[in-house]
Amino acid sequence: MNFINTSKINYCKRCLYSSLHPLGLILDEEGICSGCRVHEEKNFLDWDIRWKKLQQLTSSYKVNNGKTYDCIVPVTGGNDSYYILHIVKKRLGLNPLLVTYNKYFNTPLGIRNLANLRIRFNCDILFQNVNPESVKKITRSTLREFGSIYWPCLAGQSVFPVQIAVKFKIPLIIWGAHQGLEQVGMFSHENDVEMTRWYRKNHDLLGREADDLLSIFDTLNEDDIWQYRYPDDASLNSIGVRGIYLGNYVRWDPKAQHELMIKEYGYLAARFNRTFDTYDHVDCYNFMFLHDWLKYIKHGYSKVTDHACREIRHGRLTRSHASFLVEKYQKQPVLHIDKFCEWLNIKHSSLNFILNTHKNPNFHFDNSYYSSKLLEKNRFNSPIETEELSFLSHSKLDDDEESRYVTIGKGYP
Numbered sequence: 001m002n003f004i005n006t007s008k009i010n011y012c013k014r015c016l017y018s019s020l021h022p023l024g025l026i027l028d029e030e031g032i033c034s035g036c037r038v039h040e041e042k043n044f045l046d047w048d049i050r051w052k053k054l055q056q057l058t059s060s061y062k063v064n065n066g067k068t069y070d071c072i073v074p075v076t077g078g079n080d081s082y083y084i085l086h087i088v089k090k091r092l093g094l095n096p097l098l099v100t101y102n103k104y105f106n107t108p109l110g111i112r113n114l115a116n117l118r119i120r121f122n123c124d125i126l127f128q129n130v131n132p133e134s135v136k137k138i139t140r141s142t143l144r145e146f147g148s149i150y151w152p153c154l155a156g157q158s159v160f161p162v163q164i165a166v167k168f169k170i171p172l173i174i175w176g177a178h179q180g181l182e183q184v185g186m187f188s189h190e191n192d193v194e195m196t197r198w199y200r201k202n203h204d205l206l207g208r209e210a211d212d213l214l215s216i217f218d219t220l221n222e223d224d225i226w227q228y229r230y231p232d233d234a235s236l237n238s239i240g241v242r243g244i245y246l247g248n249y250v251r252w253d254p255k256a257q258h259e260l261m262i263k264e265y266g267y268l269a270a271r272f273n274r275t276f277d278t279y280d281h282v283d284c285y286n287f288m289f290l291h292d293w294l295k296y297i298k299h300g301y302s303k304v305t306d307h308a309c310r311e312i313r314h315g316r317l318t319r320s321h322a323s324f325l326v327e328k329y330q331k332q333p334v335l336h337i338d339k340f341c342e343w344l345n346i347k348h349s350s351l352n353f354i355l356n357t358h359k360n361p362n363f364h365f366d367n368s369y370y371s372s373k374l375l376e377k378n379r380f381n382s383p384i385e386t387e388e389l390s391f392l393s394h395s396k397l398d399d400d401e402e403s404r405y406v407t408i409g410k411g412y413p
């Protein structure tokens, strides 16, 4: 671990990101970050032209024979799935095959949202459910070594659609926004950046592909990791597999999009204690809790900072109000730890020990809300800011401590 002088970290003058952002971020001579600069494109690009480009690109993949699919759309019971499908099916008129990787940490709301999506958009869907022993073995290993409980989720979500593209000979995969573009301005919208093996490995998977895990962990075998292996280039090239991002062609605004999806298709949102955004990740008991805490202790900031930066850029939050919200939410207790310990068969004390080993010494944490209190049932009692920020919610994910992960839920209704 490299030690840095945290008093000399440079922050963007517009949003709350610093030059330490793990995806890499550049500050220009005016002190504005590359993410904010690329966001400015949203306000001057001609989105009608971008849309026509998307129509042109996707129309060549229309099969029109009623016997197969035009494209693959990866979905979950949260995030941007509804909006992606709204664009793909309703506006572009494509016939998609939906694919979803079961991440195990499912909330009842996520199961409901996914079932409702399948029915409202009337689509075929494939589920991949990797056996629980392998998933737990990998989770145990990546938690210990990399401080990540999400490696199997990220690997599975990013590879299953590609495997299905090869297997079913459906070359086009359609994703939502590109995280590297949206957060740190890694690319311009006009680069039309597409899915790559390189980005998946280096940014989604912490630089470790499935095969790398075999050489790092003697606890894992071939039969634990093969489901996470990216297809080889020969297979990809023979089908012409490509993955495009809608955010390059549609002015991406998750808050506005989710609100439209709530109105049009009955997407349901939920309140979290660690962020004001009620729309992202409502399908997972860990993303905004233990996974978010790991992000915080490793990188010095948590998901609420991502939400706040996005809202500043869209002009709905001032920088000072955003700072206040971040300071408030990132210190809230991490709930649903009991569920995780029970699922992985690990003691609270062992989990706490592992968390401590991944704490980045460059950042100073107030342990009073961390080690001891964190792993107890500590409740969130502060006033909720979500109404003030006009984020809608239908449920409270911070209020169902007694429930368990739903591995496979029933359909809806």
Ligand SMILES: [Zn+2]
Pocket: 012, 013, 014, 015, 016, 017, 032, 033, 034, 035, 036, 037
């Ligand atoms: Zn910025």
